[in-house]
Amino acid sequence: MFLGAILNPINSSIIAVALVPIAAGLGAPASQTAWLVSALYLATAIGQPLFGRLVDTFGPRRLFLVGTALTGIAGFLGVLAPNIGALIVARVVLGFGTCAGYPASMYLIRSEAERTGQKSPAGVLTALAVATQTTIAIGPTIGGLLIGLAGxxxxxxxxxxxxxxxxxxxxxxxxxxxxxxxAGRRLDYPGIVLFAAALVALLLYLMNASVALLWLLGVAVVAAAGFTVRELRCADPFIDVRVFAGNLPLLATYGRTVCAQIVSYAFIYGFTQWLEDGRGLSASAAGLILLPTFAVGILVSTTTGRRPEIRGKLIVGAMAQVVACALLLIVHAHVAVWFLVGIAIVLGLPQGLNSLANQNALYHQADPARMGASSGLMRTFSYLGAILASAASGSFFGNRADTAGLHELAVFMLVAAVIFAVMAVVDRSLARISRKSTDAVDVSEAASVTS
Structure with a gap:
């Protein structure tokens, strides 16, 4: 489960330090290499809820194997790609292939919890959070090392x-x-198509927002309206919008996910680009500076994972995000490396806390019968945040990632961090989940003692 779950976050961030070498190797401009990032985002944003729905329908095994096979095929396509177009195709295949791991894992964990009566498998959920979110931060480090060794x-x-x-x-x-x-029941193909159309139109606009492309927003609105009407009338919808409309805590979790990923991905992509462009570091050195984020994230996740205080984790993570974004406002082209490492350490706190707490909240808030689709949709919101971060980086940096652009990006990140903090503080439903988790843990520990 954990191996399948890490494939998506690792591949989403490993490309951060590879864009410049790819451009040089294939003679492609930055405007084309940017699609290597966007292609995976688009495929994943659509594929996560789709694979999640298929997992709910057909079970996790076959979807996991199909997705993993596609991931291997994408690896071969990338190795053999003769030009940037073929490489973009490889990233699309990779995006769809890596979509199965997370919803399959959440489905299996929930099924096992129901079978055993253990309502809050905190240890397994902690390990999954590390596998799916904390590993994002190590992608640039792995990428830098691989590029240094073999291109x-x-x-x-x-x-x-x-x-x-x-x-x-x-x-x-x-x-x-x-x-x-x-097995004979048909999937909601019209709902899937309308959902994909709305999402693609919205994400294409966000990746290159301009007045000339406002028509894409119109397409997104029309497709979204059609999707909503279809799902309300469908007996077995792709995404049951009625459930989400009546489940405000789950919608709040999705909203926090967007804000958290804006900060996380803007740091991974924007800060990494600035380290190479504005600070003049190599790809390998830039990747190593982000290594403490990964290390602190794992340490925080593993030490706090079994504690049920979801709201407390989110508030602490929110404060750490605000501090890290504020620190980015005072960096400059000659800032000491130790200061940059310090920022990476601070970012490790929300990396280890926020994703774990949001994942645990979803585990308790989502309908068990739609756990795969709900968890897949959570990853869609994650990549919506990632695309917003990518669009902001492109807008603020322009031709090169200079210090002025980094400061503008930091302001954007700070706004998202503050919104996240407010949502964590005002959401009282999180306290109720924490109490339920505590009761479940107490019962589980009592049963273990009795045994």
Whole structure:
């Protein structure tokens, strides 16, 4: 489960330090290499809820194996790609292929919890949070090391052995259970198409926002309206919008996810680009500076993961985000490396707290029968935040990632961090979830003592 879950976050961030070498190697301008980032975002934003829905319908095993196989194929396509167009196709395949791991994992964890009666498997959820979110921060470090050893194509080749191991483990250990719904029941294909159309139009506009492309927003609104009407009338909808309309705590979790990922991805992409462009560091050095974010994130996740205080974690993570964004406002082209490492350390706190707390909140808020789709949709909101961060980076940096652009990006990040903090403070439903989790943990520990 964890191997499948890390494939998406690792591949979403590993490309951050590879864009410049790819441009040089294939003779492609920055406007084209930017699509290597956007292509995976688009595929993942659509694919996550789709694969989640398929997991709910057909069970996790077959979707996990199909997705992992696509990931390996994408690795081969990237290694052999003769031009930037072929490389973009490889990233699209990679985006869809890595969509199965997270919803399959959440489905399996929820199913096992229901089977055993353990309502809050905090240890497993902590490990999954580390695998799916904290590992985002190590992507640039891995990418920098791979590029230094074997060139930029190694950032694609690494998926081949990972996929091979995932296929073997998945075939050996994932349960071969029957589909959860009647095999003859049709999927909501019109709903899927309308959802994809609305999302693609919206994300294409966000990636290149301008007056000339306002028509894309119109397409997104029309498709979204059609999607809502379709889902309200469908007996077995792709995404049950009625559930979300009556589940404000879950919608708040999705909103916090967007804000958290704006800060996280703006840091990973924008700060990394500035380290290479504005500070003059190599790709390997830039990746190493982000390593403390990964280390602190893992330390925080593993030490706090079993504690049920979801709201407290979110508030502490929010404050750390605000501090880190404020620190970015005072960096300059000759700032000491130790200060940059300090910022990376501070960012490790929300990296380890926010994703874990939001994931645990979703686990308790989502309808168990739609756990795959709900968790997949959460990843869609994650990549909506990532695309907003990417669009902001492109807007503020322009031709090069200079210090002035970094400061403008930091203001944008600070606004998102403050909104996140306000949402965490005012959401009283989080306290109720924490109390339920505490009761479940107490019962589980009592049962263990009795045994």
């Amino acid at each position: 930029w194509r190694a950032t694609f080749a690494v998926n081949i052995p990972l996929a091979a191991v995932g296929l073997v483990l998945g075939a050996l250990y994932l349960p071969t259970e029957a589909p959860t719904r009647a």
